[in-house]
Amino acid sequence: MIERRIASELEERIDSSPAVALLGPRQVGKTTLAIDIGKTRPSLYLDLESDAARAKLSEPELYLAQHADKLVILDEVHRLPDLFQILRGLIDSGRRAGRRSGQFLLLGSASIDLLKQSGESLAGRITYLEMQPIDGLEVVPNNLQALWLRGGFPDSLLAATDRASLRWRQDFIRTYLERDIPQLGPRIPAETLRRFWTMLAHYQSGLLNAAELARSLGVDGKTVASYLDLLVDLLLVRRLEPWHANLGKRLVKSPKVYVRDSGITHALLGLGTADHLLGHPIVGASWEGFVVETLIAASPHGTTANFYRTAAGAEIDLLITPPGRKPWAIEIKRSLAPKVEKGFYLACEDIQPERRIVVYPGTETFPMKNEVTAMPLWAAGRMLRDEG
Structure with a gap:
């Protein structure tokens, strides 16, 4: 339990x-x-x-x-x-x-x-x-890898084997498409919505390109928007909005899109084991989505979440702004020896965040240059929960 x-x-x-x-x-x-x-x-x-x-x-x-x-x-x-x-x-x-x-x-x-x-x-x-699926602060740090692979739905996370977990998630997706969503009102062909959901998994952590998705599905842009709105309303997909401020910069205006549960992302892509996941091109984007969901879940009530990107290349993966505070700038890396690109430092000069954090899959917290701190996910989440 x-x-x-x-x-x-x-x-x-x-x-x-x-x-x-x-x-x-x-x-x-x-x-x-x-x-x-x-x-x-x-x-x-x-x-x-x-x-x-x-x-x-x-x-x-x-x-x-x-x-x-x-x-x-x-x-x-x-x-x-x-x-x-x-x-x-x-x-x-x-x-x-x-x-x-x-x-x-x-x-x-x-x-x-x-x-x-x-x-x-x-x-x-x-x-x-x-109520979200189980997140990275609700399991011991040693179980983060399993949580990332299987996702946070209890029956999936606690399954006896990876194979049983994947089968549960595949059944969950099919039940949602064929039974639950039609019960909730929208009459959308199950196979069309499955294709759309799978495309979003391939685009994990990417900027929304509604025109490209519409061409791939053979529908118009308004239909894609309605499909996306539905999955967002059902708390299955997150639309992360860009951070806007009058900085005199050309800011990216398209939102980033995430399939919210990492286990569902992997099931949509047919990735049932850690070896399959680590060898797939989606691994970095999947880790980013997993970190984003955990940190948002750990944030105090009333916190806003955004990302920051300019046309010139300045970029911050996640901006968490607790109520009444300045933003926390969070860069997400899948490497045990994380390196921060110039774009993150440039973005921090624009925003002047309260904290500058690199979340990586290691176990230790250590300082980096320019007031940046590298932290494991659980440590960053706890600090956000306790100090935010």
């Missing part, structure tokens, strides 16, 4: 807000965490994918009112979008009765409908929390 860092924050939000929406991809551990929290207090769990649970909610207001003294956990809540209007009335009734927190915990796969409905009906009554 891997202890999830988000657990304490989720409990804190349940204790301070009438409704909490815990969003994340399927199979990331939302249900397990919610049931564990439910065991610590009076609670009711309903899986809305179950016919029996949906039958109980044929008269939702009457049924839920009977359990007003409990934390009601509604799993896959996007299956009943009309429920949000009912929840609004129940939350307001609970407030009038003096119960101002801990009424509902809503679990969803971050569907567009869920975000839209809850935003319209529960404004001021709900707080959102994103």
Whole structure:
């Protein structure tokens, strides 16, 4: 059992807000965490994918009112979008009765409908929390290699063998394409979306070139944008926006794109073992995406994440800006003897970051020239979490 860092924050939000929406991809551990929290207090769990649970909610207001003294956990809540209007009335009734927190915990796969409905009906009554796959700060440093290869979905990471892990991820991708995404609304041919997702894995950490992707798929640019928006909304792909400031520089304006879970990236590319991964051209970009996800997950609430690149070649892989602080400039290297290019130093002269860090796959922290510090991933993540 891997202890999830988000657990304490989720409990804190349940204790301070009438409704909490815990969003994340399927199979990331939302249900397990919610049931564990439910065991610590009076609670009711309903899986809305179950016919029996949906039958109980044929008269939702009457049924839920009977359990007003409990934390009601509604799993896959996007299956009943009309429920949000009912929840609004129940939350307001609970407030009038003096119960101002801990009424509902809503679990969803971050569907567009869920975000839209809850935003319209529960404004001021709900707080959102994103649950990501297991990240590099939730395993011991010795397990980082396995986490990078297999990704952070618990069943994939904890599989008995690399082969079993790869098979689980391939099944996960197929289920998402053939069952889950159609249930969430968009009617996109599964094979077309698979090709698009696989192309993004090949482009891992690269600048988005929508025109090139559109040509490869035989669709127009607007269709590519809609596919990308869908995968971003489902928390499967990250669109990292460029950092903008009035510096008198010609800045790159296209976002960088990452398949968020490294294990899914490798499954899309058919890379099932460490040897396959280390011998593939994607290895550096995959490591960059893995580091980006871990550091963003470790960042304090309210942190913004960007990258920086100018037409002249100044570049920073990741800019992390904690609330009220100057940016942290982070360069990501896959070498045990990392070397920093001139472009990073030039970019730091432009931005004047608070910290200059090179994250590399070694085990020691050591200083480099020009106030740059080389750090292992776990050390950089902990410093960001503790000092950010």
